[in-house]
Amino acid sequence: MMKLIRFLKAYRLPTAIVLALVFIQTLSELYLPTLMADIVDTGIVTGDVNYIWKMGGLMLLIAAGGMLCAIGASYWSSKVAVGFGKDLRANVFQHVENFSLQEFDKVGTSSLITRTTNDINQVQQVLVMILRIMVMAPIMCIGGIIMAVSKDGPLTMVLAVGLPVLALVIFFIARKGIPLFKAMQVKLDKLNLVVREGLTGIRVVRAFNRVEHEQKRFEEASRDLTDTGIKVNRIMALLMPVMMLVMNLTTIAIIAFGSLRIESGSMQVGDLMAFIQYAMQIMFSLVMLSLVFVLIPRASASAARINEVLDMKPELKDAEQPKSVDTGKKGYLEFDQVTFRYPGAEEAALSDISFQARPGEVTAIIGGTGSGKSTLMNLIPRFYDVSEGAIRLGGVDVRELEQGDLRHKIGLVPQKAVLFSGTVAENIRHGKDEATDEEVRHAAVVAQASDFIESMGEGYETMVSQGGTNLSGGQKQRLSIARALVRRPDVYLFDDSFSALDFKTDAMLRAALKQETKEATLIIIAQRVSTVMDADQIIVLNDGKIASIGTHKELLKSSEVYQEIVASQLTEEEIA
Structure with a gap:
């Protein structure tokens, strides 16, 4: 996946803005519990209403600033990820267009379509999470630990027990789930293949009464993907309740030991409330990181498939010093x-x-x-x-x-007539972009296509559906011939x-x-x-x-x- 980072070079400034906004947002969230502790210990305990209003206003201001940073980070991270996906998709498509038939035979058309669409979407979605969570979670975890220690050092021993337990739970759940995420990508490819074959070959399927057979193939592929999806989601569903159990048990332990610290005069009530919030922030940051690490392997599998296409060099190359005819x-x-x-x-x-x-x-x-x-x-x-x-x-x-x-x-008319969605005139002009209307009509006349074109509703502006399905085989062949004729090749x-x-x-x-x-x-x-x-x-x-x-x-x-x-x-x- 690191090889694809080069496509982020054009988005250095927006990426820096995202990182800066996420950093400020995280600092604001880390500072709020401390302000709350000050309100409790200094304002509520002493009855200083003015101090409560003052610190409460500051909390609202910092919370509003954090919210604006979160909105900005979300906007810019989405913009970076979408731009990255657009550039990567364009690069892959442009690279594939240079392939010879040899490379198409090697990879397969359906696989190239999946890699250009689904695989790039997978990487794009994970990029948003990396820009947001991969920066926020470590800062929040480390900052939370520092702030918790600053509130009460001895009480952090509770975290020294709770955090490893939570980390082990996340590790074992991720260990079971990650291979299934990778398997889902392969099974999604299989489902796409079955769907593509069934839809493109629908006439043959119906002609040979194989509709039920194709439905069965689709159901088997869909069921296989569904079963794997259910299995992985059942495993991942354990994460939240187990995490909440560990977090709540940790909170109970913090309150129990913290009350003893308060009773002995070593800690104040506000500090205990802040410590609990820092403990929650630390644990939530671990959970956020675990979600990213669960999705990264799936995106890595997609990135590897994309890199395979980008690294594939066309075997047919132009000579270093091309000659002229x-x-x-x-x-x-x-x-x-x-x-x-x-x-x-x-x-x-x-x-x-x-x-x-x-x-x-x-x-x-x-x-x-x-x-x-x-x-x-x-x-x-x-x-x-x-x-x-x-x-x-x-x-x-x-x-x-x-x-x-x-x-x-060369003017080529292939064995299987291939037409594109667009007008009749546009299809003929595929042979020569700058062809005049007269040249288009002349090519159609020579190709014996003018009669059926003019009998159509809008003549040369009649729309040709995808694959030319609204035309007969003979009509498609004649339009293909007209496309070659308008070029006037050697x-x-x-x-x-x-x-x-x-x-x-x-x-x-x-x-x-x-x-x-x-x-x-x-x-x-x-x-x-x-x-x-x-x-x-x-x-x-x-x-x-x-x-x-x-x-x-x-x-x-x-x-x-x-x-x-x-x-x-x-x-x-x-x-x-």
Whole structure:
């Protein structure tokens, strides 16, 4: 948790203000019992009413000052903690955005969400307590002991017995409770995972009548968390009654021995009353410290998870001296003996891949499920780095280009169409922030999306719900294509982006694309033969390797793999 303290540097002044206010508040609370003792011993015993009014007014003034300090400390500590949480959350999010798919695969999306929200909240809440209680409790404990000794030294022997007993009680209760607090964090992660899976996969759950099964999974995870929560709260519930028992027994002992001291003339009544209050302050400070120490392990577990993300260095880095693409080879893409293995995998997902894709040409990639088509596509924008060989864009190895510059030259349409909450126009402008209305409309027309957009209630200002759930699969794909088109990149990557389109729309879209992308390199991954038939070159993948390269007619004669794919989709008349 100490590693996260660096995020408090921007809040040095507010933190100093909190510490100063808490210090003054604690001193005021320590001084009040002494003033009360003076009122009793000097004012009430002698009947000096003026002294009572004078000291009573001073007590009210000091109490009011302590109250104002407490309000100020609460305000500033909350401000520091919330600001700390905001900065930490922004830092984690910004750091995660630089991760490659490799880091996302390692940590998991649901875990990253939990760490960015729940874990940071845990640390933020404990920070408020540390700023207030961790300063107040030690001062109150030490100050209370000093003031108690100043009132009557021999009577402090009662505290010498009562405080160790209270400390032992707190120790044994915390020892039982702290491991359960840590376990609750893990079980909360499990509950979040079950909820996220159940909600994001609700269509599949209902389609396969697995609602009861998911409810049972949720109930089991929830019950597990609940049982642990009940157990830890039962243990912690013992703290207050046992603490009150020890405190009351200590008070009785103080009164019993104090009365003997008063009777012998060694102590005054006011001092005894003040001593009792100091004893209560000392014991309450121990209890406050124990509550903080119970919560710190839970926050420490959260802090460790946050630090794990912050310490994780993205494996894909920009070159120290990035190069620029040769303008004479703009859009020229080359795979040179590329081999790629996923982290931890024994066998390569792609082996010895070599081909060239040129501007003004359509390069299609086809193959069976698991042949490596999407993996190949992910290597071009450097979502992963090749294990062997090189991928060159414009004659330069993509690893020697700045990632931002590389991806600016690429228009990607992913296999699963991803849309964001906002208007239709805003979603298209994700490809180019400064795109004009005319550019947005033109991209939509080429993507065959203009008709359904204009038929919607507010046209291009129609709101797209989260995940695009108010659109069909084909509509989402066409908006994703429009988003790539508005960018006007050097290389277009279509990862099975026509699968949700009917044959007529597919044909119209490919014809429009041919006119729109004359100067760009077009790479299409497809399952349907009809989508790739007109490509300038077709690359047939099989088990991560290139089985053959050629045009549709050439491959019909020379490639057995391609012949099998065609035979499975087209009739003999269509093939002819």
